[in-house]
Amino acid sequence: MRSRARTNSKHRGAKMSREFCPARIRHLIVVALIILGIAEARAQSQESSSRPPKQAGRMQSKQNVPAPNTPSDPANAKSTYVIGPGDLLAINVLHEPEVSEKVSVRMDGKITMPLVGEIQASGMMPDSLQAAIAEKLHEFIKDAEVTVVVEEMKSRQFSVMGEVQHPGSFPLLRPTRVLDALAQAGGFRDFARVTKIHVLRRTPQGTTVTLPFNYKQVTQGKNDSQNIELQAGDTVIVP
Template sequence: MGKRSAWGWAVAAMLVLGGCAHQTRNVDPPPDEPYRIGREDVLDVSVWRDPDLSRVVPVRPDGFISLPMVGEVLAAGKTPKELEAEIRERLRAIVQEPKVTVIVHEVNASRVYVTGEVAHPGAFPMRGRVTLLQALALAGGFTDFADKSALMVIRRDGKGVPVNYADLITLDDKERANVWLGPGDTVVVP
């Protein structure tokens, strides 16, 4: 076999084998954005030196909270700082230079959903950042009938991210292979 022929076979083999390579879609963690208050969260609203105006209040399903002397305030979708500013502005009519602090006492609105062939499908609260592997663990793992090669992460905006479970557990760089979930994402295990 001549040098040219051997070289040609080597190039052909590289092309064929290169086509067999598998690349996992890396989904970066969601950016660190300020927390936005959600429905069913519980807030600790404190007015400095005025315990009568301070309250621990739940965010109602319509997104509002009720405070004495302030009334109804839309909380859902705002950051704690934005809500502080709105409450402070409303209190200026009755309190001289009000100092308001809003602390998210309980995070109940941020959930991920896992459905399909898992031991315990359902909604799971997000405590910080959650990966696909962590969500699957919260759901008790796969049933015997799960198609682990066809997982789907459906984002809150409706876009789907297909995932093969084998890629998550076999790649050397687990951090890059894993998929980060955001509030409202749904994991479907067919």
Template sequence: MKTLRSQSMIALAAVSLSGVAVRTAPCGAQSVNSVTAAAASTSAHPSTQAKPFTIGIDDVLNINIWHEAELSRNVSVRPDGKISLPLIGELQASGKTPMELQEDIRTSISRYLTAPQVTVIVTEIHSLHVNVLGQVTRPGSYALSSSMGVLDALSLAGGLREFAKKNGIYVLRSNNDGVKSHIPYRYSEILRSKTMAKDLMLEPGDTVVIP
């Protein structure tokens, strides 16, 4: 079985966004300082550049509009992937980079303010995890590492229990609108393939269910 890589998706975010500091918050969430929309880094080798960090459900954002204290605030991304702000109303946040969300806010609020200066900072990351439920030794929530597949998650959870229905395993995945899809997982077929290339790669917020 492929060994889990030591770097997490948070580390990838730190590579792709300059000036990012990651630490463990007291509540168990991971905190990111200075994940500003203007901080996207460049690489001399584009083919090896890490995927930019994207905002996810339950992440906490600091929205700052310069000289507009009443409009600036901390917001959590709702289960439907949206946030609510004064004057603007609802905006899609999940699936966007801080830079993209910053530009959306700036464009929307320009109807009310002249040349607004907006920054978006991700202060807490709650979306970079996966859940493993059902017939495993240690069901629970686990940090999502880069290139982490279902077999990796099952290994973290201590493996399948004796009466687990191996070919009944499935993954629940939410899209950016919060709608969940049901993805069947053919456990025996993956094991017979003798290659991790065919394993189903997990995404933030996925839930692996073992009946």
């Protein structure tokens, strides 16, 4: 009887041991996973705290980007433009449509306006002409507000002809050299003879002179004197 009881107790102990082992293993696995998760979370927290914020990094990179060059304002160039024969002017007198009109500067440099009559325009800048017209109108319109806009600049132009991308005439708004003129014309076409460029210029005596321009030499700094400043009426020829 005692031996049978011992045998039964051994069987029950072995059975309990077999039932207990898988449960304990599962428990240990769960504990290990929890510990690994906590360690990984701490590592990520330390890494994120040592790394600078993304937004700040983006803002800093934007601040380091250089600002683009701002092109010159065409309106400012027109305000300093010197009026000449052939230019088309839009003259506006505030609240006075009968006096406001568009006029071309005659070859003698004058324009004709209602109430004002003839007035010298050539050789003046728009602001100066505005003041002169307002003074002439004073006896007819008190405190007249006059605006003069040069709509077509025909008196001070240069031309670029031949093997360029955009041949034609261009207003001479500011000091312009041959290289500037070629850039305004869009550069050369494929078969342009850039060493044979020349500038045609009319002299006060009515003759035409030819001024050479070797693009390769000028851009290499060998003959900068050929990069002359253009005058009104000059024509750049690119063969």
